[in-house]
Structures are given as C-alpha cells and as structure tokens.
Amino acid sequence: ELKVEQNPLFLSMQEGKNYTIYCNYSTTSDRLYWYRQDPGKSLESLFVLLSNGAVKQEGRLMASLDTKARLSTLHITAAVHDLSATYFCAVDDMNRDDKIIFGKGTRLHILP
C-alpha cells in the first residue's frame, strides 16, 4: 500500500528566508502533485510532476521529482506572508488504478 509522508508537518519561518518541504512515498510512481490549501478553503493545484527529474516553478515556489529516491521537494525562495498555507503532496498509486494518495500536509506559517 502506497504511503506518502511529508516533513515537516508544521513550519514557521521568517519572511525573506528559503526553505524546503519534503515529500517521500513508499512505492514506485512517477506522478506527483502539489496542492495548496488556505485556512477554511478548498485545495488548489500548484504543480503536476510526471517524470523523473521533472522541475516546475511558479513565482517563489519550485517543485521537483526524483522517482528513483521516491522524493519530491517544494522549495520556497525568499518567503512572503502570502505563501502562508497548508501544502499537500499527493501521489498516483500506480498499483491501484492510479488512486491518488495524499500526504498529511505541511502547514506553513510565514512571519512578517
């Protein structure tokens, strides 16, 4: 059974700093997604990563995928308060009809 682990689960950081959120998964997959959720709101898709070595960037966020290590990273550059949210990674379970398995989320709090 595919398991998805994110760390850290909670991160408080200063504006202007850089940081990385990690997403590990337990079985082979080359399809990984990052979503953002603001408090009390729904989930919004950020990135879809579909192959080993895939890298995508949007503003201050950059996501990458290493399928051999079963690891994705979400890197935040020069954080700003507006990036405060919970970030979820999710992985296609290719052994179970591509059902998507979500991690528990990383709650990011950026202090002004």
Add this chain to the structure above:
Amino acid sequence: NAGVTQTPKFRILKIGQSMTLQCTQDMNHNYMYWYRQDPGMGLKLIYYSVGAGITDKGEVPNGYNVSRSTTEDFPLRLELAAPSQTSVYFCASSYRTGGYEQYFGPGTRLTVT
C-alpha cells in the same frame, strides 16, 4: 464556468439522521471523487466514479453511499450519521487519472452530535 460546486456549505446532524451532500461539475470530467478531511490527517478517498453509472470504493467507504446518474452530478449519501463522520467533505473531478490534476469543490463542513 463554475467548476465544482457543493451544497450545503455547513450542516449539523443528529446521530442516526441521514443526509445527501450534493456535488456538481460543469467541466465535462468523467472522473469524480469524494474525500473527507480530518484535522491533521490529509485527505482520505471515500468513493470515486469513472463515469456515469460506474462507482467504486475508496479507502474509507463505510457509512457512505454514492450514485452517478449523470456526468455532472455525484451525490454522497450518509446513512445513520455517527460522530465519527464529523469532518470536512470535498468533492473533486478530473479529466482522467494518471497525471491529471483534480479540481476541488469548496467543501461541506459536517458536524454530527
């Protein structure tokens, strides 16, 4: 283009009551999903559908039922509500599986007391 809509936004149920959570999408997606989100636990898949007339169980289907009579609608039925079903419920849809992002509705916050 409204995307994925859900009703109601909030609901309080007494133990043993039943209700239906409504979900509609206007993107002509074949795939639709129901998730529940408990605090600090990410999302768990309850049921999903790959097209009208076809549904299947996810990770946590007990206590729920679904139907899919049209491409647009995917209602979730709670029978005999229990406190363990207190959660936030999200409906989502996607064009396909295998590399296609899901689009989420605004959620329904359900409390069972």
